[in-house]
Amino acid sequence: MQWRLPSPLERLEEGLFLKRDDLIHPDFPGNKWRKLKYNVAAAKSAGRSTLLTFGGAFSNHLRATAAAGHHFGLDTIGVVRGEEHQPLNPVLARAAALGMRLTYVDRASYRRKAELEQQLRETYGDFFLIPEGGANSHALKGCAELVAEIDQDFDVLCCSSGTGATLAGVATALKPHQRAVGFSALKGDFLATAVDELQAEFGHRTGNWTIDNRFHFGGFGKRDATLTSFVDDFEKQHGIALDPVYEGKMMYAILIGRLFPPGTKLVALL
Ligand SMILES: Cc1ncc(COP(=O)(O)O)c(C=O)c1O
Structure with a gap:
C-alpha cells in the first residue's frame, strides 16, 4: 500500500499551507x-x-x-x-x-x-x-517529528485537538519564533490541562501553545448548518473533503474566524 511520508505540504492561499497528514495512508487517517x-x-x-x-x-x-x-x-x-x-x-x-x-x-x-x-x-x-x-509519550514523539518535514517558514502551526496529544507533541519541536494553536473539537476547557500533563509525562513542557475552545459547534461530533455548508464549500473550492469532526472546525476557525493578524504565516495540520 502507498505510504506518503513526508506528507505533502500544499499551499492553500497566501500565507496558509496545509500539512496533508490525511494523505499518509488510507488506513491511518489524520494524525493516526x-x-x-x-x-x-x-x-x-x-x-x-x-x-x-x-x-x-x-x-x-x-x-x-x-x-x-x-x-x-x-x-x-x-x-x-x-x-x-x-x-x-x-x-x-x-x-x-x-x-x-x-x-x-x-x-x-x-x-x-x-x-x-x-x-x-x-x-x-x-x-x-x-x-x-x-494519547501517550510515544504519540508525542511521533507528532513532534512532523514539524521537521515542513520546509517553509511559518509563525503558527494550527491543529485540531481531541486528546491534545498532537498539539502537545508538535509544540515540543517548534523553533523559538513559532507557536502552536489547537482548536478543540470538544466543548469545555479541560484540554489545556491534558496537554500540559502529556508534555510533563513526555519530559518536555513548553509555553508556546494555546487552545482555542470557541469552535466546537456544540461538542464532539456535533455540527450545525454553518459548519456543514462551510465543509461543502471548501470541497467545491479546493477539492478537499474535510472531516467535520476535526478538520472542518479548525479550518472554519482559521478562514472564517480571522484570528490571526494579516501577514501571519500559518500551517494547518490535516
Ligand atoms: C484529523 C484529526 N485531527 C485531530 C485529531 C485529534 O488529535 P489529538 O487527539 O491528538 O488532539 C484527530 C484524531 O485523533 C484527527 O483525526
Whole structure:
C-alpha cells in the first residue's frame, strides 16, 4: 500500500499551507500514524505481541490500531465502550476485518480505568496498552517529528485537538519564533490541562501553545448548518473533503474566524 511520508505540504492561499497528514495512508487517517508509529516500536522492543487499546464505537483510533497490528505483525484487541451492535458499523467492521478482536465494556466499568486494566490483564495476558485516542509519550514523539518535514517558514502551526496529544507533541519541536494553536473539537476547557500533563509525562513542557475552545459547534461530533455548508464549500473550492469532526472546525476557525493578524504565516495540520 502507498505510504506518503513526508506528507505533502500544499499551499492553500497566501500565507496558509496545509500539512496533508490525511494523505499518509488510507488506513491511518489524520494524525493516526504519527501517534501509533512509536507505540508499535515500543511494543516490539518490549517483546509484546499484542496491542490493546480503547475507544468508542466510531473510534478511528481503534480502526487505525487494528491496521497497525495488521501491517506490523501484532495481534490487536479493541475495548469498545458500550454494548455490541450487530451488524458492526463500518469503523468496527473494518477493525474486525483487519484482525482486531473486539470486546465490549459498559460505560461505568469503562470509566474505572485501573480496575478495567487489571481485569483485562487477567483475561488477555501481557499486552502493550495504548490509551484511548493513542494519547501517550510515544504519540508525542511521533507528532513532534512532523514539524521537521515542513520546509517553509511559518509563525503558527494550527491543529485540531481531541486528546491534545498532537498539539502537545508538535509544540515540543517548534523553533523559538513559532507557536502552536489547537482548536478543540470538544466543548469545555479541560484540554489545556491534558496537554500540559502529556508534555510533563513526555519530559518536555513548553509555553508556546494555546487552545482555542470557541469552535466546537456544540461538542464532539456535533455540527450545525454553518459548519456543514462551510465543509461543502471548501470541497467545491479546493477539492478537499474535510472531516467535520476535526478538520472542518479548525479550518472554519482559521478562514472564517480571522484570528490571526494579516501577514501571519500559518500551517494547518490535516
Ligand atoms: C484529523 C484529526 N485531527 C485531530 C485529531 C485529534 O488529535 P489529538 O487527539 O491528538 O488532539 C484527530 C484524531 O485523533 C484527527 O483525526
